Amino acid sequence: xICKAKLSLICVVTVVVLAVAGCGGxxxxxxxxxxxxxxxxxxxxxxxxxxxxxxxxxxANTASESDIASALSAVGVxxxxxxxxxxxxxxxxxxxxxxxxxxxxxxxxxxxGQETVDKIVSALTP
Amino acid sequence: MTEIRNQxxxxxxALVRRGLYxxxxxxxxxxxxxxxxxxxxxxxxxxxxxxxxxxxxxxxVLALASFRQGRIAAGLLALLVLxxxxxGVIDHTVVNYNSGPxxxxxxxxxxSLSPANRWWYAFTKTVxxxxxxxxxxxxxxxxxxxxxxxxxxxxxxxxxxxx
Numbered sequence: 001x002i003c004k005a006k007l008s009l010i011c012v013v014t015v016v017v018l019a020v021a022g023c024g025g026x027x028x029x030x031x032x033x034x035x036x037x038x039x040x041x042x043x044x045x046x047x048x049x050x051x052x053x054x055x056x057x058x059x060a061n062t063a064s065e066s067d068i069a070s071a072l073s074a075v076g077v078x079x080x081x082x083x084x085x086x087x088x089x090x091x092x093x094x095x096x097x098x099x100x101x102x103x104x105x106x107x108x109x110x111x112x113g114q115e116t117v118d119k120i121v122s123a124l125t126p
Numbered sequence: 127m128t129e130i131r132n133q134x135x136x137x138x139x140a141l142v143r144r145g146l147y148x149x150x151x152x153x154x155x156x157x158x159x160x161x162x163x164x165x166x167x168x169x170x171x172x173x174x175x176x177x178x179x180x181x182x183x184x185x186x187v188l189a190l191a192s193f194r195q196g197r198i199a200a201g202l203l204a205l206l207v208l209x210x211x212x213x214g215v216i217d218h219t220v221v222n223y224n225s226g227p228x229x230x231x232x233x234x235x236x237x238s239l240s241p242a243n244r245w246w247y248a249f250t251k252t253v254x255x256x257x258x259x260x261x262x263x264x265x266x267x268x269x270x271x272x273x274x275x276x277x278x279x280x281x282x283x284x285x286x287x288x289x
Contacts, residue, residue: 079227089168109255113230 060093060103060124071123083120086110093126100124139278146274150186153267154179160263171217178210178264182271189275201275207268214261219245222254229253 058071069084077083090106100121107117158179166172181203189200226236226244232253236244247253 078233082224082228110225110228111230111253112228116230 057123057125059126060087060100061091061095061126068124072120075119075123077116077119077123083107083112083116087120087124095126097126100126136278143274143277143279146270146277147186147190150182150267150271150274153263153270154182154186157263157267160260174210175214175261175264178207181210182207182264182267185268185271189271197275201272204268204272204275208265208272211261211263211265211268214264215258218256218258218261219249221256222251222258223248225254 058067060068063071065081065084065088068087069080072080072083086107087103090103093100093102103124104117104121107120112120157175161167161175161179166175185200185203185207188196188203191197223244226232226247229236232239232247239247249258251258
């Protein structure tokens with residue numbers, strides 16, 4: 001009898017745990033959803049690159065975090081140190097993608113806005 | 127009559143136990159797949175769930191062993207993974223909290239919000255990139271294994287179920 005009660009208890013706990021896990025799992029895809037909704041366009045990126053100062057660009061692949069932070073500050077990005085950390089975290093970036101699509105996709109998860117993403121990319125080269 | 131009931135109980139217990147083991151293995155594989163798809167290895171801290179998965183796999187093997195000490199060790203390792211899962215939920219919430227000023231909607235107002243508001247936005251992923259409850263899958267899998275370890279087995283005292 002005790003065994004049966006224990007068995008029933010374990011079954012109930014298992015069902016509850018699975019139900020809770022089901023709720024948690026639904027959040028895992030939100031990041032990519034946000035990425036898709038705020039994905040920047042190529043034309044605006046080109047415009048931002050055109051307005052950036054030549055020579056101020058640093059390599060997103062090889063520059064140090066502090067160098068990237070300085071370059072971002074120079075183009076007027078707020079929280080430059082924090083964004084530099086993100087740039088370093090998502091390395092490496094394809095050398096044949098001057099538009100930095102990979103970086104744009106990853107930054108979009110933070111919902112920084114088109115202008116901020118364009119400013120960040122304008123200070124960087126792959 | 128009592129013996130027949132005991133045998134039925136043991137059969138049911140064995141079925142549930144196998145089901146819990148199967149769900150544990152599925153949980154480990156599914157979590158590994160999910161972590162791989164989001165490239166969850168970009169810094170040291172992101173390796174924690176991978177280590178937890180290895181620990182959980184070892185615990186599962188130990189739990190499947192017939193000796194009692196193995197099941198006890200498996201239970202303890204499952205508790206360890208449960209702790210890692212709780213840490214993951216907290217860590218994801220903190221990451222989102224720290225991302226608040228980067229969000230264009232809150233960049234100018236984040237500091238003026240009440241702490242309760244800021245933490246709520248972080249926990250509900252209103253700000254930040256980290257799925258706060260996703261590490262809970264590790265905890266869920268650990269609990270499944272823990273329950274499997276607590277199931278009665280027919281090994282001790284003949285056909286009588288034990289702990």
